Amino acid sequence: MSEDRTTVLENSTEEDEYDDDYRGPGRWIALAAAVAVVLEADLTNRTAESTKDYVDTLRLAEQIGQGGDQPSVALTRDSILSPDLHPNLPERMAYVWALPGGADVPERLSFAVSAKTYKPRDNLYGAPGWFNPHDVGTFTLAVAGTSGAAAP
Amino acid sequence: MRGRLGNLAVALAAVALCYAMMVTKPHYADLIAPIPVHATMKETVTARTFGVHVDKVTFARALQAEHFGEPKLLTTGGVWAIVAVSLSANSTSTTVGEAVWRGPTGLDYRMTERVGFSPGLPPHAVEPGLPKRGLFVFEIPSDQIQGATLLVAGRRFAPLDSEAMIAIDDVPLDAAGEPRDVVGIYNVGEPI
Numbered sequence: 589m590s591e592d593r594t595t596v597l598e599n600s601t602e603e604d605e606y607d608d609d610y611r612g613p614g615r616w617i618a619l620a621a622a623v624a625v626v627l628e629a630d631l632t633n634r635t636a637e638s639t640k641d642y643v644d645t646l647r648l649a650e651q652i653g654q655g656g657d658q659p660s661v662a663l664t665r666d667s668i669l670s671p672d673l674h675p676n677l678p679e680r681m682a683y684v685w686a687l688p689g690g691a692d693v694p695e696r697l698s699f700a701v702s703a704k705t706y707k708p709r710d711n712l713y714g715a716p717g718w719f720n721p722h723d724v725g726t727f728t729l730a731v732a733g734t735s736g737a738a739a740p
Numbered sequence: 741m742r743g744r745l746g747n748l749a750v751a752l753a754a755v756a757l758c759y760a761m762m763v764t765k766p767h768y769a770d771l772i773a774p775i776p777v778h779a780t781m782k783e784t785v786t787a788r789t790f791g792v793h794v795d796k797v798t799f800a801r802a803l804q805a806e807h808f809g810e811p812k813l814l815t816t817g818g819v820w821a822i823v824a825v826s827l828s829a830n831s832t833s834t835t836v837g838e839a840v841w842r843g844p845t846g847l848d849y850r851m852t853e854r855v856g857f858s859p860g861l862p863p864h865a866v867e868p869g870l871p872k873r874g875l876f877v878f879e880i881p882s883d884q885i886q887g888a889t890l891l892v893a894g895r896r897f898a899p900l901d902s903e904a905m906i907a908i909d910d911v912p913l914d915a916a917g918e919p920r921d922v923v924g925i926y927n928v929g930e931p932i
Binding site: 663668676715716 | 767768769770812814815816817818843846847848849850852853854879880881
């Protein structure tokens with residue numbers, strides 16, 4: 589998994605025009621937020637079946653003001669929300685955390701990476717699956733678009 | 741004393757028997773798993789509620805689809821596999837809504853959700869006596885074509901229901917296992 593860039597999209601609430609890629613009529617994502625933190629990541633499904641587990645894989649390590657709990661995850665190819673990620677077919681996904689207006693986004697953000705363990709038989713049904721999510725690490729990235737962000 | 745030893749022996753024998761059964765008997769998930777109905781591409785599979793026959797498998801680099809009336813070109817990092825099937829219902833109205841492309845090594849590619857809903861795409865509602873044609877669309881790497889199996893079922897989780905397993909054995913491939921014909925853009929909205 590390699591992370592590429594983090595962006596803060598700001599939209600004045602008075603503006604009616606949607607210029608950026610993640611908003612606007614006819615798109616799959618319409619955000620009701622004034623600020624959104626967007627993390628783009630290249631993801632590869634290393635399991636044996638199509639899954640949406642990547643939705644819980646990355647999260648903000650600390651909350652920014654209120655909100656920012658659950659990201660919307662969009663396929664960057666066509667902005668569809670959380671499609672299945674198929675085995676050995678890498679895709680670039682955009683994690684979008686919607687934040688209320690006036691949220692103070694720090695210049696550097698930490699993200700926690702969560703993993704799951706494969707069990708050939710779970711304790712309840714004896715069925716195979718991925719269980720017990722646990723954090724395996726964090727990474728910190730500079731946020732583009734914040735006031736103090738240095739040029740890339 | 742003797743009775744106590746006897747009890748202990750019975751208890752140990754019961755433990756040993758239970759352990760042996762736990763190790764050797766099928767587990768719950770295996771017992772309630774879908775019942776496979778194997779076939780080749782030339783045969784028509786009769787599952788419990790529906791019949792399915794693979795008419796054609798087409799490979800494409802991109803898909804032309806429609807989203808809320810707007811045309812949309814769907815690209816992929818692999819290749820699109822479009823499976824045209826003939827479906828029939830056995831005795832009651834039924835739905836055939838789930839398909840998986842299983843690669844030669846057992847990797848499961850669920851049918852794509854990126855195309856959205858339109859006539860001819862799953863879930864397929866089928867009435868008895870009214871056979872119809874439909875598509876299942878998959879996004880797969882091209883090394884998953886040779887030796888693949890198509891799994892078709894009524895629902896995603898269907899314990900003890902039958903599941904068609906059709907060997908994809910009649911697809912023209914070159915020496916490297918890549919498909920010989922790959923369409924540039926496949927229009928999903930066209931009549932099948």
